[in-house]
Amino acid sequence: MKFFVDTAEVQEIRELAATGLVDGVTTNPSLIAKSGRKMAEVIAEICAITPGPVSAEVTATDYAGMLAEGRYLRDIAKNVAVKVPLTEAGLHTCRTLANEKTQVNVTLCFSANQALLAAKAGAAYVSPFVGRLDDIGQDGMAVIADIVQIYRNYPHLKTEVLVASIRHPMHLLTSAKLGAQVATLPPAVIRQLFKHPLTDRGLDAFLADWKKTGQSIL
Numbered sequence: 001m002k003f004f005v006d007t008a009e010v011q012e013i014r015e016l017a018a019t020g021l022v023d024g025v026t027t028n029p030s031l032i033a034k035s036g037r038k039m040a041e042v043i044a045e046i047c048a049i050t051p052g053p054v055s056a057e058v059t060a061t062d063y064a065g066m067l068a069e070g071r072y073l074r075d076i077a078k079n080v081a082v083k084v085p086l087t088e089a090g091l092h093t094c095r096t097l098a099n100e101k102t103q104v105n106v107t108l109c110f111s112a113n114q115a116l117l118a119a120k121a122g123a124a125y126v127s128p129f130v131g132r133l134d135d136i137g138q139d140g141m142a143v144i145a146d147i148v149q150i151y152r153n154y155p156h157l158k159t160e161v162l163v164a165s166i167r168h169p170m171h172l173l174t175s176a177k178l179g180a181q182v183a184t185l186p187p188a189v190i191r192q193l194f195k196h197p198l199t200d201r202g203l204d205a206f207l208a209d210w211k212k213t214g215q216s217i218l
């Protein structure tokens with residue numbers, strides 16, 4: 001499973017990328033706004049930190065505008081994945097950009113039918129927002145299960161399921177058990193994955209026993 005970091009905060013990306021556990025980055029207009037930086041500048045900096053795909057989202061809503069913005073964004077760096085919303089114009093843009101060999105991440109997906117359309121449009125990734133579905137009392141992980149099942153029925157479809165809007169480690173665990181190829185994780189959730197009380201307790205016990213030996217390795 002590939003782990004993308006879901007943030008536009010460069011320092012967070014640097015720190016997590018240094019662990020070697022990061023395979024890409026996703027941003028969106030809200031995350032760019034939160035960074036307080038110019039979009040082209042921060043996307044270029046992120047693309048230089050990680051060789052993996054870095055999602056940069058268009059903000060136009062019409063086909064012509066999305067296509068122009070997508071062509072501009074892909075020229076920022078070779079590892080830019082252009083993000084388009086799952087609308088009719090967005091899927092039309094996806095199809096055109098995919099035909100031009102541009103990686104497209106179709107975002108704001110909330111149903112398996114939408115994900116099927118994204119795959120037909122040649123998306124490299126589809127981003128179902130599980131947390132936002134859960135937020136309104138729907139079952140986000142059930143949508144992931146449906147998408148994975150549908151995609152498996154049609155091996156010629158090359159779109160990868162990029163689980164987004166992840167709120168906690170259980171979203172990741174279930175996504176991995178279902179076979180989603182990618183999860184994009186807020187930095188805080190990634191850091192939760194490292195932690196287990198028995199690991200902390202076991203390490204403390206190892207170090208306490210080691211201290212009694214009076215030895216040092218170096």
Ligand code: G3P
Pocket residue numbers: 006026027028127129131132164165166184
């Ligand atoms: O990548 C999409 C993600 O940033 C949306 O997450 O928490 O705003 O639903 P959230």
